[in-house]
Amino acid sequence: MAIRIRPLTPAFGAEISGVDLRDLDESDFAEIRDAFETYSLLLFPAQDLDDDAQISFSGRFGPLEKTYPNIGNNFTAGYVACMTNLDENGELLKEEDPRVQVRIGQRFWHTDSSFKQVPATASLLHARVLPPEGGETEFATMRAAYDSLPEGRQEELDGLIAIHHYAYSRRNMAVDLTDKKTDNALPPVPQALIRQNPANGRKNIYVSGHASHIQDMDHGEGRALLDELMELCTRSEFTYCHSWSVGDLIMYDNRTLMHRARPYEITRHTRILHRTTLAGDGPTV
Template sequence: MPTIESLHALFAARVTGLDLRRGLSADEAAAVCEALDRHSVLVFPGQDIDDEAQLAFSRAIGPLEVTRAGASGAGGYLLVLTNIGPDGRIAPPTDRQVLNNLANRLWHADSSFKSVPARASLLSAREIPREGADTEFASMRAAWAEMPERLKARLRGQVAVHDFGWSRSLVAPELVTAAERADWPPVRQPVVLGGPLGEALYLGAHARTIEGMAEEEARALIEEAMEFATQPRFVHAHRWRRHDLVLWDNRAVLHRATPFRSTAERRHMVRTTIAGQGPLLATAAAAE
């Protein structure tokens, strides 16, 4: 059975004692899922796995989400996050994949722009730069618990509109195509999620506005909530080592990548995504 060691006073843990190349028993998978619910972010160091082993481990956690059209790995279950081009060289800053990587430097929850957002994500470090390119995680459960009541009162029960085309256009106007806008129209998500371990704020870079509010008022409220929720005391930064694998709960944390010398150093990461079980608004309504 795995050994689980806390990494932060509020969330995140290191998991050792498992060799993900050989797969998980039912009891080991249950222990990982329980730890994910409790700690929100799990770090598995020293897991030298290939794509097949990552897929097998991911499926032990839950059914997989298909990679969206327009991303590297579209139509399959593996999303490749890299600055390495097809020729094996570092891609130029204007490369579409490199620009997509810039979007990952904004606080976000994976797939919050989908009608059924992702449950969890797994990221495997295959090649990393010497400095930078860390991943920061912010606990939305801890942030909500400590949020001032006046701010909670304005957010509770609200519905946010998450818009993929809008968020990508913040990085570069040409980054999102007309086809992608058509594939991923704006969707409605609850601003606060319920759960057995406490409520969690659910916003991030894709959250454009809040229903029933003027855009300027909504943007100000979203930005105030995000500023509070991403304070250093709610954040755990993971400094990658090659062969680390990190699993996180998109319903409980936001995450972002930090900069690195992307024109001079290589970074190659592979992500799998655990699918959600249904629209979050329906889940939130059932919990009330």
Template sequence: MSDAAASVPALVINPLSELMAAEVVGLDLRQPLDLGTRDAVYQAFLDYQVLAFRDQDLTKEEQVAFTEQFGTLEKHAQRNQGTADHPLVHIVTNLDADGVPTGKVGSMRWHTDKSFRPKPSMATILHALILPPEGGDTVFANMYAAYEALPATEKEELDGVGVVHSWELSRDNIGRTISEWEKRDAPPMTHPLARPHPDTGRKALFMGMHASHLEGMPMEDGRARILKLEAHSTQPQFLYRHHWKTGDVLMWDNRCLLHHADANFDAAVHPRVLHRTCLRGTATNF
């Protein structure tokens, strides 16, 4: 076999919708990726924004090892730290400590992970271990497409506008007052509302439930503008709905997507358990 032939990655990419998302077939994520395959996966990640690796069976350690091949892992906010045996893996679950379904599903509002951080998340990797018989989907909004569909005058208007993301306001909106420690840990952070993607250069609207208001605009006006843009961005033509299969590993780009969990299953009856790892992104200068 020639060197060129040896470097061709043995992976097949099947698009899952016309807009975004692709299934990656032919990889066992327990094994380290050779450089050519890693680069092909990362390019597919940039091209499709959501990648679904089917039929995987990863331990927490193996998920961390897979994630680390693409960047720097990070921990979650204080309330959602990983498990004691693995601080870098967060358990997404509707079960209580005794393993009984609670009826509660988190992350139901549109958001992009850790957008209140100075270096918001680059990617989230979620591995489905236990799923309800049906439902429990994750839905994505393509914020490149939402931005690009705006009238030229509105794009110009948004250029250079800063959006303040606030963990405190985000928790307040769901009825929780954060602790002083959390306030110090996650102060409000300003990002460009039309934020260029560091790898592709394409601009994407950067908002979601952690977005509080716009700089240089009265609070209420800024909030109204953010909500109007969210309504625009989450129209059906900008969405991809992932119907999970057990063993799926989903890897998505937080820099150009919003996402939320859909509680379209009986969470008081059926368990839904996934393991999450996150990669840190980069700061964006205005």
């Protein structure tokens, strides 16, 4: 296979074409893996994948996370999370359904699984059904944002620890979308504010909508720092907004990218993306 790589932005991201993810030899896979570490986000257009094929490709990168069936509207535990606005009966969610608020919550910048002691390495999203308009996904590179900082500022941030909590981000939606079972399963966890890619040594900021405060820092001061870094990381020169087509698969690096969903008419048009998640290889602190 002749793999072609086209950068999506000057800062990060690449489109990979000339490839069928159901039929990859070791040489092609090695090239894709190297591209992932370089570009942080890979777009594979027009991939005809079912769940088994998505799991198979994802699993070549390493162990996968299992989903939490009680979070959002994943109906069963497994390796594929169904990111959708349909209920268990295949009907569009009603406005009063609390899961609508979960979908709206995905419009806030975040990294997948940063609220776990061992955060996810990467996620792979495959577009199955799309609304007629809206519903894009926007990504932000925290690596390029870190590189833009003066060396002295980088040194000030290195060694700081942020506390990430699933309930914190959900409670910021003005309604409490968690329950005791979820709170017990996902307590607050510490994460390094600056992370380093083990494959290439490059550093990046690591913030998320799940980050509530900075450990051992005045709460207001720490909150202001997190807001400052969030604003930096989401500047236009550090972002890419993807307009989905059915069959697109995007693999994105949760260690160095944030993302958010863009608005669409949740209670009127169906949107289904299937996500697999590459497990992390250890705590950040």
